[in-house]
Amino acid sequence: MFGALFAPAPPPDGALLALAHEFTPRAQSLGPGEALLDLHGLGRVWSGPRELAGALLAAAHARGWSDLCVALASTRVAALVAARGRGGLTVVEPGQEAATLAPLPLDLLDLDEDRRDLFRRWGVHTLGELAALPARGLSERLGALGPRLRRLARGEDEAPLVPTRAAETFECALELEWPVDGLEPLSFLLSRVLEPLCAHLKDRGRRAASVELDLGLVDGRRHRRALRPAAPSAEPRTWRTLILLDLESHPPSDAVQALTVRAEPTPARTVQFSLLDPAQPSPERLAETMARLVEWTGAGRAGAAALVDTHRSGAFVMETFAPGPAGGARTRTSGDGASVTGPPGPRLALRAFRPPLPAQVSLRDGVPVFVSASGVRGEVVDRAGPWRASGDWWDVAWSREEWDVALAAGGLYRIFLDRLREGWFVEGELD
């Protein structure tokens, strides 16, 4: 047996579903004013469908919803359409679905304007008239939609009920009889809170994308911290470590009297392991490691460098270190596994000075012959250049002449003349 609730004046969001959940956990919300209920197995509580429907109506009246329509039927479609079309309380006897729905208007089905107009031109106004049409003819004229509408008009179900879950909160709190001061005792309390919270998340197939810690302090103030690691996790040990590392750098101002941990749930990740690729780092372990490097990450001095699309020398941006799946940089031909695209051979790399070292450069016939800068000084014995480059005239313009120079004292350096500042600089050492 299924039930349907229809409120012509929709109650506040979620109120109808809350009423349905008082009777059964298997209830599906179809919008603010409609809900379907799976009432199987309630025969022991209510002697018959009419008593059950009466109880539903009484509960609605107790909330002040006097216009709520309730219908019970052995199919969901019949219950829903009857609730929409008949008002008050309707109980459709098993086997009587088509007959009960027959006199009801066609508008009760969710039809678009074109279909409604089409049926009106065909002279079909009621569900009974639609149900009486031959399925083959409807299929020929309307495609798959025709037989589907015919089945709905006859009160036949075509999709299972999908229960709507009430919004679930992932929160765990602890009130302390005696306040605790210091991180060590707090770590034990965090374990007591995080373990059931993470178990709850795992039961629901979820991970915590972020965690909010709310500490109630003895002086009545609150100490709130929010943590959002690179990867979601439902490991209590990981979260405890992350929270303790965060509290080390942001300690509460007084002893802790109560603590609450709220998690923002996110679906659990699915990882496809490969037989031949190296094991990827556990996101939890990576998040822990990055949290331990907070002195570097906090200052934006740790991460992965990414090149930017410009000709400006040495341009890059720092991004969060979150390595993706392996195999991005290498290509392997299938089959014998012999052809692996390896890195190029050893190449001279620039060891950059940030910012570039201001230099005094002596020129002869327009070419550098002597370089003097902090830590770099000597006669130029060989050189290549100048290589001119410029750009970003629309923003912070740059224009330079680059030289690669070999000094008599040893060392290869890249120097450049900044044509806008009219000064020489050492960009770096070629090593």
Place this chain on the structure above:
Amino acid sequence: MSSALKDALEDLLRSRRLQSDDPPLRGEDRRGRALATGIAPLDDLLSGGFPRGQVSEVHGAASSGRTALVLTLVARLTRAGSLVAWVDPADRLDPPSAAAAGVDLPRLLWLRGEGRGRGERTLLPAISAVGTLLGSGLFEAVVLDLAGVPPAARQRLPGTTWIRLQRLIEDQPTALLLVADGHVAHGPGGATLAMKAAAPRWSGAPPARLLRGVGAEVREARRSLRGAAVELQACS
């Protein structure tokens, strides 16, 4: 899976000419597998590559190719899907050069110090960060770039620094590489590569003259008196 079956499967996979330096299989003890640089004479000199679980060092004067050599190793590791960390107290790494050497930048964690003149102030936090990175066990190699850091700053470090790092790493499948101007430290089984620059190679006549590359002589300073010559190409 029983160990015999696993061994048989691994043999089967390798017999299909999967390269010996391919990524280790899941659960395999990697500590015995040295980190090969891919430069044949150098790997020959190192008896296969830089040993894991050991502090090794690459040192030499300016432009001797220290950075190029280590970047070649990093490129090989990151392209195979492994993670590498580069701790850089003096902030000298140049990402475009690393990319040109073939490094897969998203797999390289770069910790940057505060730059010139402040490198010595970030040396102690850098050593602490190396400890954290080694302890995590996530990285195949951790590079600590000390080139350009004044010797006085290194000497102010606690005397047990390198012993502590060696103790930390010896049970890990990670190699710690020190890049420096001169000898710093190495583990009991670690490698010490001393590099010396040869004359740079140029081509063409001005104004179309080009730096083509530089040769480097590499010597394993501890185990043998043999050396190897490595050619370093200039980036185009």
